[in-house]
Amino acid sequence: MIRNILILTAVILSLLALSAAAQVQIHSVWTGSQDNLWDNQFNWDPNIVPNNSPTRTFKVTINNTNSPDDNIEFWMDWKTITIDVMYCSGDVDLEIGTRDLILLDPNGLTNFGELEISGEGVDHTVIGRFINTQTGYFEVSGEIEFLGDVINYGAILAPPDGMLCAENDLINYGTITCYNGEVSAENLFDNTPGAVLQGFGLFYADTEFRNRGTLRVYGGPLTLASAGMINNLGIITNASLTSINIAHIGLPLDFNNYGTLRINQGGGIGIDTNLNNQPDGVIELFGGTLAAQSISQPCGADFSGFGGITGDVNMINNSLIQLTGPTNIIGDVNLENDAALEISDGQTLITGPTVNDGAINLIGGTVIFQGGYSGSGTLDYTPGVYRNHFDINADGIVNMIDFALFSHSYLWQAPWR
Numbered sequence: 001m002i003r004n005i006l007i008l009t010a011v012i013l014s015l016l017a018l019s020a021a022a023q024v025q026i027h028s029v030w031t032g033s034q035d036n037l038w039d040n041q042f043n044w045d046p047n048i049v050p051n052n053s054p055t056r057t058f059k060v061t062i063n064n065t066n067s068p069d070d071n072i073e074f075w076m077d078w079k080t081i082t083i084d085v086m087y088c089s090g091d092v093d094l095e096i097g098t099r100d101l102i103l104l105d106p107n108g109l110t111n112f113g114e115l116e117i118s119g120e121g122v123d124h125t126v127i128g129r130f131i132n133t134q135t136g137y138f139e140v141s142g143e144i145e146f147l148g149d150v151i152n153y154g155a156i157l158a159p160p161d162g163m164l165c166a167e168n169d170l171i172n173y174g175t176i177t178c179y180n181g182e183v184s185a186e187n188l189f190d191n192t193p194g195a196v197l198q199g200f201g202l203f204y205a206d207t208e209f210r211n212r213g214t215l216r217v218y219g220g221p222l223t224l225a226s227a228g229m230i231n232n233l234g235i236i237t238n239a240s241l242t243s244i245n246i247a248h249i250g251l252p253l254d255f256n257n258y259g260t261l262r263i264n265q266g267g268g269i270g271i272d273t274n275l276n277n278q279p280d281g282v283i284e285l286f287g288g289t290l291a292a293q294s295i296s297q298p299c300g301a302d303f304s305g306f307g308g309i310t311g312d313v314n315m316i317n318n319s320l321i322q323l324t325g326p327t328n329i330i331g332d333v334n335l336e337n338d339a340a341l342e343i344s345d346g347q348t349l350i351t352g353p354t355v356n357d358g359a360i361n362l363i364g365g366t367v368i369f370q371g372g373y374s375g376s377g378t379l380d381y382t383p384g385v386y387r388n389h390f391d392i393n394a395d396g397i398v399n400m401i402d403f404a405l406f407s408h409s410y411l412w413q414a415p416w417r
Contacts, residue, residue, distance in 0.1 A: 030062040050083050058083040064090030089113045096124055103128030111136040117144050140164045158183050217244045230255050237262035246271045257281040263288035277301045315339035323348055343367055
């Protein structure tokens with residue numbers, strides 16, 4: 001009996017020893033002393049090619065800060081490389097081709113320098129998390145898919161041939177620039193406070209797109225799309241002569257603005273569904289065009305400026321819209337009780353029917369109800385700071401010349417004169 005126990009103990013200890021051996025991690029440092037092949041053991045210190053096995057795992061450091069060589073090629077005899085974690089510094093080009101790089105540690109592939117993933121293959125796959133630190137710069141080459149999270153604290157560039165996809169979440173704390181490229185997430189795409197998404201091309205989220213930082217389009221048209229919710233809690237704006245299209249794929253979910261939409265001249269923001277400007281939400285028109293199926297303006301939200309408005313405008317009780325220059329509204333306008341539409345220093349054209357149960361205040365402005373006017377609300381005229389109804393000749397000055405023109409045109413004249 002004792003002998004059997006001793007044998008069993010010896011077997012258990014042997015299994016424990018094998019298990020411990022399987023947990024040995026080797027810290028491999030790239031030396032690049034022979035060539036740029038990953039599968040050359042003399043390019044590593046120690047001289048072992050990093051690739052996990054049942055008895056050992058690898059933590060890899062590639063520091064190319066002081067070397068003119070920036071190419072590390074992943075041409076090897078096996079199909080994939082599996083390691084725990086990789087840290088890259090300096091100028092590094094991981095040429096993995098059509099091979100897969102598997103990273104098991106939560107830190108995954110962490111970049112501190114200038115990193116590019118390229119190779120002969122069009123589609124490159126990294127299985128694990130990618131972290132681009134504050135000092136990191138990552139340029140997308142071809143189609144790169146990370147089967148995990150992408151977390152960016154630094155700068156990412158997606159050029160015309162660049163398509164970056166995170167199979168899980170994409171969290172941006174830094175700057176992501178699209179130069180006619182594509183950046184997408186299969187789950188959440190979150191642009192955090194202080195972070196920047198910019199350029200032109202495509203930003204896509206399969207589950208939810210959440211902008212809490214700044215999204216700025218310039219250089220060309222930008223599409224922001226999602227199969228789920230799209231919420232703005234930060235700033236979305238366009239440079240002059242550029243536009244952004246906000247598209248919902250599948251279910252026609254409303255677009256909610258809790259932050260600021262800033263629309264500049266010559267371009268615009270187009271939304272393919274309804275726009276709900278939430279309380280404390282801000283819409284600023286600077287000569288551009290805002291388009292949606294309908295625009296809902298509640299109490300507490302700001303909506304001001306001039307330009308183009310395409311879509312039905314629904315003003316909820318106690319809400320306010322201030323138009324401060326020439327504006328065309330292509331759609332219907334509905335004012336509920338105590339809602340106020342102020343039109344100052346310009347002419348507003350409304351093509352659809354206007355139902356006013358609140359107040360329309362013309363402050364040196366004019367309005368054309370091309371689609372008709374009805375309702376129980378008020379329509380008031382008062383002089384404006386820059387434009388006055390008594391400025392008959394529209395020279396910006398109210399004087400006797402205006403009175404003479406008014407008298408000549410409108411006042412009664414004796415028949416014998």
